[in-house]
Amino acid sequence: MTWRMLRRVAIAGIVGVCVLMANFRLNAQETGAKPQRVVIRAARLIDGKSGGVVRNGVVLVEGDKIAAVGAGVAIPADARVIDLGDATLLPGLIDVHTHLLMEMNGTNLNEQDTEMLRVVATQSTAERALLGAKLAREDLEAGITTVRDVGNSGMNGDVALRRAIARGWLPGPRIVASTRALAPQGGQFGRLTPEAQKLIEEEYVTIRGAESARQAVRQALFDGADCIKVIVNGTPADVTLEEMKAIVEEAHLAEVKVAAHAIGNKATKIAAEAGVDSIEHAYVVPDDVLKMMAEKHIYLVPTDGTMKTFEDMMFGTRVPSAKEKSDFEKGFQPFVEGERERLKRAKKMGVPIAAGSDMYLTMPGMSRGQASLLVYEAYAEAGLTPMEIIRAATSDAADLLGMKAQIGTLEVGKFADVIAVPGDPLNDVKALEHANFVMKGGMIVKN
Numbered sequence: 262m263t264w265r266m267l268r269r270v271a272i273a274g275i276v277g278v279c280v281l282m283a284n285f286r287l288n289a290q291e292t293g294a295k296p297q298r299v300v301i302r303a304a305r306l307i308d309g310k311s312g313g314v315v316r317n318g319v320v321l322v323e324g325d326k327i328a329a330v331g332a333g334v335a336i337p338a339d340a341r342v343i344d345l346g347d348a349t350l351l352p353g354l355i356d357v358h359t360h361l362l363m364e365m366n367g368t369n370l371n372e373q374d375t376e377m378l379r380v381v382a383t384q385s386t387a388e389r390a391l392l393g394a395k396l397a398r399e400d401l402e403a404g405i406t407t408v409r410d411v412g413n414s415g416m417n418g419d420v421a422l423r424r425a426i427a428r429g430w431l432p433g434p435r436i437v438a439s440t441r442a443l444a445p446q447g448g449q450f451g452r453l454t455p456e457a458q459k460l461i462e463e464e465y466v467t468i469r470g471a472e473s474a475r476q477a478v479r480q481a482l483f484d485g486a487d488c489i490k491v492i493v494n495g496t497p498a499d500v501t502l503e504e505m506k507a508i509v510e511e512a513h514l515a516e517v518k519v520a521a522h523a524i525g526n527k528a529t530k531i532a533a534e535a536g537v538d539s540i541e542h543a544y545v546v547p548d549d550v551l552k553m554m555a556e557k558h559i560y561l562v563p564t565d566g567t568m569k570t571f572e573d574m575m576f577g578t579r580v581p582s583a584k585e586k587s588d589f590e591k592g593f594q595p596f597v598e599g600e601r602e603r604l605k606r607a608k609k610m611g612v613p614i615a616a617g618s619d620m621y622l623t624m625p626g627m628s629r630g631q632a633s634l635l636v637y638e639a640y641a642e643a644g645l646t647p648m649e650i651i652r653a654a655t656s657d658a659a660d661l662l663g664m665k666a667q668i669g670t671l672e673v674g675k676f677a678d679v680i681a682v683p684g685d686p687l688n689d690v691k692a693l694e695h696a697n698f699v700m701k702g703g704m705i706v707k708n
């Protein structure tokens with residue numbers, strides 16, 4: 262066949278498929294088929310909105326939305342009933358700081374610069390998107406039904422993953438994608454030779470003044486970003502206040518939020534003054550910045566860890582000697598204590614908090630989802646109550662994402678993102694690490 266004939270056959274094929282699909286849709290409408298109804302029952306229900314627990318909670322799901330919720334919900338005769346017994350129903354969990362297209366070898370915390378190079382120089386965006394497909398499924402199976410993926414996804418691989426999941430090609434959480442993070446000179450690489458510096462733009466967009474910052478935001482939006490991620494701290498230069506203000510202004514014009522990676526007095530202040538929507542990490546942050554964050558409703562995303570997590574990251578499956586272990590703990594103790602102390606201060610000063618894991622390392626014997634939920638233990642160590650942690654991981658996280666109307670609580674009209682955990686998470690927050698039922702948008706992922 263000639264090329265022209267081939268093309269004609271292909272076009273006819275596409276037209277045929279479109280006609281078929283249109284017919285299918287028409288038929289569904291004509292028959293007036295009701296969406297499938299599912300009732301989920303459990304001993305307890307936390308809706309994420311009211312502060313308490315509902316006994317004998319019921320969620321009625323119609324299609325992809327919640328149709329009724331509470332204790333006294335009438336159960337339609339045609340509904341499929343799922344009775345989970347001694348469990349607690351909750352809104353699907355939200356992780357506002359993920360890196361689903363990045364997996365560094367977690368057997369040596371000290372070699373992250375080398376690991377970054379290894380990933381960026383040896384894995385194409387396509388390869389990383391396939392990794393993302395695996396990790397997205399692992400997140401979803403752990404009960405994480407929405408993530409904000411904040412960069413390190415090659416050339417917009419996060420957008421590709423988001424689209425693939427939204428089209429139903431593969432299972433995964435809803436994704437709020439950032440595309441490449443905006444960064445000062447050098448991005449987050451360590452030292453690079455001039456020849457190797459070409460790699461930087463594969464992973465970051467270098468900001469060179471306010472106008473370049475505006476253009477970078479516009480480019481990110483064109484590339485499909487739902488959110489703008491900025492690395493404020495650089496080595497040696499930071500993003501300037503002028504650049505940061507330009508980024509925030511341009512993003513907010515498009516009604517897109519800005520997440521700022523910032524640590525230390527100077528960088529956190531630049532981010533807060535510019536009016537970003539969340540400050541990530543902020544392991545070191547002064548009180549005047551926390552005060553500004555509380556006043557401006559800027560979320561803190563504490564990507565904290567427990568000593569156990571850091572040890573697992575450091576040693577992997579290898580069993581360290583007693584001396585090695587105690588040396589590591591001694592060295593790391595001030596950092597862990599610093600995290601706890603700053604979260605306590607933030608809570609006291611009324612800074613809104615959204616849960617984010619920043620998990621990007623392999624963790625021995627754990628899926629990405631399981632490893633990501635360990636962050637709740639760090640929050641508990643800082644004195645957050647189980648209910649505060651649940652809110653940080655559901656309704657408050659949804660608020661930060663600008664998705665309060667769709668997700669974050671078990672309320673009528675919202676997407677049926679529902680999980681169940683054994684027992685009562687208000688007694689032991691670790692229950693959140695063991696979701697045994699997961700539903701996303703009315704689709705049962707795990708039962």
Ligand SMILES: [Zn+2]
Pocket residue numbers: 358360411619
């Ligand atoms: Zn991160």
